[in-house]
Amino acid sequence: MRWKSDPILVVEHLTMRFGGLVAVNNLSFEAGRGDITALIGPNGAGKTTVFNCVTGFYKPTEGRLALARSGVADIERVEALTRTGKRHDRTPAGDIYLLERMPGNEIAWHARVARTFQNIRLFQGMTVLENLMVAHHNQLMIASGLTFLGLFGAPSYRAAEREAVERAKYWLERIGLTDRADDPAGELPYGAQRRLEIARAMCTDPVLLCLDEPAAGLNPRESAELNALLNMIRDEHKTSLLLIEHDMSVVMQISDHVVVLDYGTKISDGTPTEVRNDPKVIAAYLGVADEEELADAEAEIGA
Amino acid sequence: MTSIASTEGGGLGRRLQESLAAAALTLVLCVPIILFRTDSDQNTGQLQLIWRPILVAVFVVIAFVGRFLLLTAAAAPKLEKAAVVAKPRSAAASQALNLGGLAFLLLFPPVTVALLGGGGALKWIDSYGIQILIYVMLGWGLNIVVGLAGLLDLGYVAFYAVGAYSYTLLATTFHLSFWICLPIAGILAATWGMILGFPVLRLRGDYLAIVTLAFGEIIRTVLVNWTDFSGGGAGISSIPKITFFGLVFADRPGGFDDFFGLEYAPIHSKLFLYYVILGLALLTSFVTIRLRRLPIGRAWEALREDEIACRSLGVNTTNTKLTAFALGAFFGGLAGSFFAVRQGFISPESFTFNESATILAIVVLGGMGSQIGVALAAVFLIGGFELLRELDLVHWLWFDSEIIASVVILILLGLLTRRWLLWAAIIVVADAAIILVQDKVFADQLAALWPGFYSYKLDIDPTQYRGLLFGLAMVVMMVVRPRGFVSTRAPSIFLKERKSVSGDLVKEGHG
Numbered sequence: 001m002r003w004k005s006d007p008i009l010v011v012e013h014l015t016m017r018f019g020g021l022v023a024v025n026n027l028s029f030e031a032g033r034g035d036i037t038a039l040i041g042p043n044g045a046g047k048t049t050v051f052n053c054v055t056g057f058y059k060p061t062e063g064r065l066a067l068a069r070s071g072v073a074d075i076e077r078v079e080a081l082t083r084t085g086k087r088h089d090r091t092p093a094g095d096i097y098l099l100e101r102m103p104g105n106e107i108a109w110h111a112r113v114a115r116t117f118q119n120i121r122l123f124q125g126m127t128v129l130e131n132l133m134v135a136h137h138n139q140l141m142i143a144s145g146l147t148f149l150g151l152f153g154a155p156s157y158r159a160a161e162r163e164a165v166e167r168a169k170y171w172l173e174r175i176g177l178t179d180r181a182d183d184p185a186g187e188l189p190y191g192a193q194r195r196l197e198i199a200r201a202m203c204t205d206p207v208l209l210c211l212d213e214p215a216a217g218l219n220p221r222e223s224a225e226l227n228a229l230l231n232m233i234r235d236e237h238k239t240s241l242l243l244i245e246h247d248m249s250v251v252m253q254i255s256d257h258v259v260v261l262d263y264g265t266k267i268s269d270g271t272p273t274e275v276r277n278d279p280k281v282i283a284a285y286l287g288v289a290d291e292e293e294l295a296d297a298e299a300e301i302g303a
Numbered sequence: 304m305t306s307i308a309s310t311e312g313g314g315l316g317r318r319l320q321e322s323l324a325a326a327a328l329t330l331v332l333c334v335p336i337i338l339f340r341t342d343s344d345q346n347t348g349q350l351q352l353i354w355r356p357i358l359v360a361v362f363v364v365i366a367f368v369g370r371f372l373l374l375t376a377a378a379a380p381k382l383e384k385a386a387v388v389a390k391p392r393s394a395a396a397s398q399a400l401n402l403g404g405l406a407f408l409l410l411f412p413p414v415t416v417a418l419l420g421g422g423g424a425l426k427w428i429d430s431y432g433i434q435i436l437i438y439v440m441l442g443w444g445l446n447i448v449v450g451l452a453g454l455l456d457l458g459y460v461a462f463y464a465v466g467a468y469s470y471t472l473l474a475t476t477f478h479l480s481f482w483i484c485l486p487i488a489g490i491l492a493a494t495w496g497m498i499l500g501f502p503v504l505r506l507r508g509d510y511l512a513i514v515t516l517a518f519g520e521i522i523r524t525v526l527v528n529w530t531d532f533s534g535g536g537a538g539i540s541s542i543p544k545i546t547f548f549g550l551v552f553a554d555r556p557g558g559f560d561d562f563f564g565l566e567y568a569p570i571h572s573k574l575f576l577y578y579v580i581l582g583l584a585l586l587t588s589f590v591t592i593r594l595r596r597l598p599i600g601r602a603w604e605a606l607r608e609d610e611i612a613c614r615s616l617g618v619n620t621t622n623t624k625l626t627a628f629a630l631g632a633f634f635g636g637l638a639g640s641f642f643a644v645r646q647g648f649i650s651p652e653s654f655t656f657n658e659s660a661t662i663l664a665i666v667v668l669g670g671m672g673s674q675i676g677v678a679l680a681a682v683f684l685i686g687g688f689e690l691l692r693e694l695d696l697v698h699w700l701w702f703d704s705e706i707i708a709s710v711v712i713l714i715l716l717g718l719l720t721r722r723w724l725l726w727a728a729i730i731v732v733a734d735a736a737i738i739l740v741q742d743k744v745f746a747d748q749l750a751a752l753w754p755g756f757y758s759y760k761l762d763i764d765p766t767q768y769r770g771l772l773f774g775l776a777m778v779v780m781m782v783v784r785p786r787g788f789v790s791t792r793a794p795s796i797f798l799k800e801r802k803s804v805s806g807d808l809v810k811e812g813h814g
Contacts, residue, residue, distance in 0.1 A: 055615060056614075057611070057614070057615075103614075104614040104615065105613075105614045105616075105617050105618055105619050105620065106617075108614070108615055108616055108617035109617035114615070114616075115615050117611070117612070117615075121609050121611060121612035121615075122609070122612070123604070123605050123608035123609055123612065124608060124609075124808050124809075124810070125604075125607075125608055125792055125804055125808045125809030125810055126601075126604060126605065126608060126794070126804070127794045127796075127797070127802075127804065129794075129796055129797065129798055130601060130604075130794055130795060130796060133598075133601055133795075133796060134601050134602065134605040134613070134616055134618070135616045136598070137598050137601070137602055137605075137616060137617060137618045138617050138618075140597075140598035141598045141599065144597055144598060144599075147594070147597055147598075147599045147626075150593075150597040150598070151590070151593055151594070151597065157597075165796070165798075169798070178798075181797075181798040181799070182794065182797045182798055182799060182800050182801070182802050183802065184804040184805070184808045186808040187808065200616070201615070201616075204616055204617055
């Protein structure tokens with residue numbers, strides 16, 4: 001139950017309305033530091049909306065999204081920060097950010113939340129290496145003295161650029177695309193594009209990585225490679241993961257914690273074993289109540 | 304196009320059949336366009352209908368013969384057809400090309416002077432060299448906004464105007480020298496770029512284009528109407544000329560020529576202006592090339608590719624867009640300042656939408672984001688416009704409307720049959736045949752056969768056909784090379800090998 005004792009992300013009473021449509025309704029959950037948290041649910045359950053709220057693409061109608069970049073997400077500090085109206089509270093005890101108050105680019109840069117997209121969003125006309133270099137944008141901007149030093153080729157900027165290239169090379173090796181570094185991203189096969197998008201997000205050095213259906217469209221072998229990659233990211237880079245996934249084998253194998261959404265509300269929350277034995281999940285997720293079909297459904301998700 | 308070519312051709316019967324079909328199509332198209340012509344009788348002023356069946360027949364025959372020859376050529380065995388694949392230039396070749404271009408630009412004035420003498424070279428350096436370089440610089444400036452950041456700006460001329468008026472007003476009011484006014488004009492234009500940037504940050508595509516278009520018009524309208532400030536539609540004349548470190552280019556003691564002990568020649572000031580604009584244009588290019596390899600440049604290109612992904616990576620899209628607008632405007636302002644000092648007279652007439660369209664056409668024609676492509680497009684378009692002035696077509700074109708009609712018809716046919724190149728060649732041959740008629744003797748003989756012949760003689764100013772030729776060039780380009788002269792993108796950084804990115808993958812931007 002690490003998500004209760006040491007959460008990295010605390011979502012409280014998150015509500016997102018689009019006109020009359022309530023996409024997410026009073027949702028509260030925690031994601032544990034160092035955990036792989038899966039957000040599952042039928043189509044239209046509001047999973048991607050939650051992602052868009054966490055990463056700043058939507059401004060939530062109601063609710064609080066507290067992220068503890070470091071330290072412990074102490075509820076009293078979060079409450080105090082909420083009252084001050086500020087965006088963040090940075091102390092030696094830890095940095096806490098209120099994501100609902102920040103625009104997307106600041107969430108990525110200051111709170112260090114990175115994300116990928118359901119329909120891959122690579123810079124297709126730029127090379128694989130360039131894609132990874134864009135992910136180093138902010139630190140390179142600072143190193144280039146907001147461009148002015150870089151324009152005159154200052155050594156400090158060149159060192160920073162070399163460092164960024166080294167990091168990019170590290171990730172290229174990890175996703176097995178070193179040989180294709182100079183090819184346009186749009187020319188890569190689908191599975192490689194998915195991996196590159198994850199590597200690009202990792203180049204921003206996130207504490208929380210949000211993956212929107214990373215296994216969609218992958219074959220079983222690629223899916224297994226993806227599991228290994230995600231485990232490596234969690235173990236070696238101390239990055240917590242929040243993922244939306246439809247592929248139950250991926251969810252059950254790698255996640256530590258599963259949150260189930262249906263019609264914008266949470267219907268179950270717990271370890272994979274707990275969730276898959278929850279009759280509410282099976283009924284709501286698969287939309288069946290019939291005994292026989294329920295048995296088939298249970299077999300399908302491995303219960 | 305190649306795949307279709309291989310299915311064309313066939314036996315003689317089939318070729319004749321297809322040629323007849325093409326001829327029939329031409330006939331149908333020619334009837335409304337060419338067969339009838341109304342003209343007023345020169346004496347009575349009465350309208351009369353003129354029939355021109357012979358001319359129709361000429362085009363029908365051209366279409367028939369052309370189509371037949373084309374099919375015969377298509378039926379012949381093919382050799383090599385791999386030229387469609389764009390070959391990326393190697394780094395060495397690309398560098399050689401750049402150095403060659405630079406050497407040409409530097410040596411152009413002395414070589415012209417050596418060949419034509421001071422007086423003869425004046426026109427080539429002024430109307431061609433300086434004029435083209437202004438547009439090269441404007442193209443490179445707009446390229447930052449449109450080509451790199453993917454923000455469609457239809458009002459770029461506004462910044463050109465801000466630059467020109469900044470210099471003019473500062474120089475006439477405060478008597479500041481050009482070299483002090485130049486950076487001020489650039490900064491003022493950049494400020495206006497930011498002012499335009501803020502309201503349009505959230506706009507994309509068509510909406511952005513319309514607002515930028517309006518901005519260009521607003522600046523011009525203000526200049527026309529705020530007479531106290533800008534002199535209104537009458538413009539401002541007697542703008543101080545450029546100086547060479549304080550030395551004026553004039554035939555008097557203390558002038559440039561006197562100081563260096565030279566004989567006064569107007570070419571000296573033109574030569575100086577040429578090298579000034581060359582320097583300014585190269586500065587634009589140099590800065591752009593450097594910026595592309597810096598994070599800001601990569602962010603511009605990433606913004607063009609996918610704005611949402613940019614935000615998810617922590618790129619501040621607001622600042623990125625504003626810097627693109629500001630920098631593009633800055634170079635536009637420098638060019639405007641130069642324009643004012645070169646002309647010595649400015650009025651809002653010089654800053655119409657037409658200019659914006661021309662600059663945008665240069666960027667699109669050159670291949671968005673490509674430095675060398677934009678330069679080539681400026682040479683092609685502006686050089687072409689200037690060349691038109693050279694042509695004295697008054698006694699040259701006898702059948703203006705016929706030629707236009709033939710171009711339209713044959714382009715249509717070319718598009719229908721997907722063989723634009725051969726049809727273009729046929730157009731040229733056919734129109735050249737008509738132009739042959741310029742020969743007085745030949746024309747008289749023709750007139751003897753065809754009494755109505757001389758009634759078609761028109762006085763034509765070729766520069767009036769600028770728009771037509773411009774449009775035609777754009778249509779042909781869009782058919783032949785939809786991504787511009789240089790359709791590949793050079794990556795800004797590489798690990799092992801610099802491979803060009805095919806234009807098909809590169810996005811054009813969405814806002």
